[in-house]
Amino acid sequence: MTPPLPKFLRPTPPRPGENGRNGDGTTTAPPKPQEQAVEGVASVVGWLDERTGASPFLRGFLYRKVPKGTNWFYTLGSATMFAFLSQAVTGVFLAMYYEPDAPSRAYASAAHITNDVFLGELVRGMHRWGSSVMIILIFLHMGRTFFFGAYKYPRELNWVIGVVLLVLTLMMGLTGYLLPFDQRSFWATVVAVNLNSSGPVIGPYLADFLRAGSEFGPTTISRFYALHMLAVPGLIAALIGAHLYLVAKLGTTAPPWLKAEKKDLLTEEI
């Protein structure tokens, strides 16, 4: 089945006589460099496809239909993902300069990034404000899913994955807040970990795990750093993959006020 492409993307068939083609399939002129390039790309794609079998999957993903009536509210999920990608990229650049070794180095390297490194404050600012943007987008995306009833059959599992992603994103906010190691981040994290320790049964153990001991020490920062840049983002990336797989498999929901028309239902049943 050929997907219905918009007009400007459809290739126009060559007129008879154009490009040296005779209209009956025979060619008189040698292929132009442009045509050779197209064929080169095609053969590379063919080579890859023969060895990976990716094209049916990609075609299914790209040309899957999106129900009619989908609107701008449906872009909030992918916008959240792009905010996460922006966090990942800026985070990689920050990790090139940040030193989680000991409290004094952590603060000094954060100050170095902010004051000395080329575009350092911009990248740190993007990472800092990107977290707020990502949190806002993830809540908006969840609100859309909730009010449109999009968590109902057959998409229950994707809702559960989404809630886990929300919790992991909040954990990124919590673990990242300590890393600049200024007064604000230190004392907020002391209170946050104390809040954890007030939990029943596992609370104190969780707090000890986060602090790497019964008090804030030199290893606390490296522990938060490892969680912030390895464990949690790894989990988030994996779960975004699962989330997207289910979206592609189950399809984007139609807006809840749209109903299929009676005549369509009847013809479908025959």
Add this chain to the structure above:
Amino acid sequence: MDRRQREQYLREYSILKGQGKPFFPYAIAKDGIMATITILVIILMAVLFGAELGPKADPTTTTYTPRPEWYFFFLFELLRVVKPPELVFLATIGIPTICLMLLLLLPFYDRGPERNPLRRPIATTAGIATIGAMTYLTVLGALAGSPTEIELATKPQYEEGKEITASAGCLGCHKIGENGNTLGPNLTEIGARLGRDAIARTLENPTAPMPSYANYRKTNPEQFDKLVQYVASLKGDE
């Protein structure tokens, strides 16, 4: 949803989907525009607000009011709503855990076939109420200042202790007279209930989420003593 409703949903959905447009290029174009706006907003905020780096963290001074990132205000402010100390665990762990479970298991107890928000009055009301409550708590958290002055009249021998107390971050959570916040217990009459030793013990080994002042005592023993003397003098009779 019973089996018939599930099948009907899948049938209706496949028709609506069949009438739709392909993801590429239509939906992807919208997503791309939205992604561009998102990145531009992030860059704009970074340029406008920069990346503030406060003074270096110092575990020995407690002159800093703990303030979480704004998107945690709603959790932080729950502590204001729950007053009795023996119920604090409800605000810190209990209510958030219950809410999270309700959120996680939503599709398993809300199983009705109706998806239109206007025809799901309970779900829509609950959703709006939740958003309202979270917004209210976030605004409360944003408005709560970190005052560093106590206006309560004091006997001259406690004046210095009052200054120290005011700058030690207590008011970030506690109320003394007309100043301070109501996150923790009101301290205006704390001296009538606790003696000096009990106050010092609490400062060193506080109940969560209050930060410990043990380090402060080690590095600034004199200030710590004056702070304790001032707090113990608060009996509400002035």
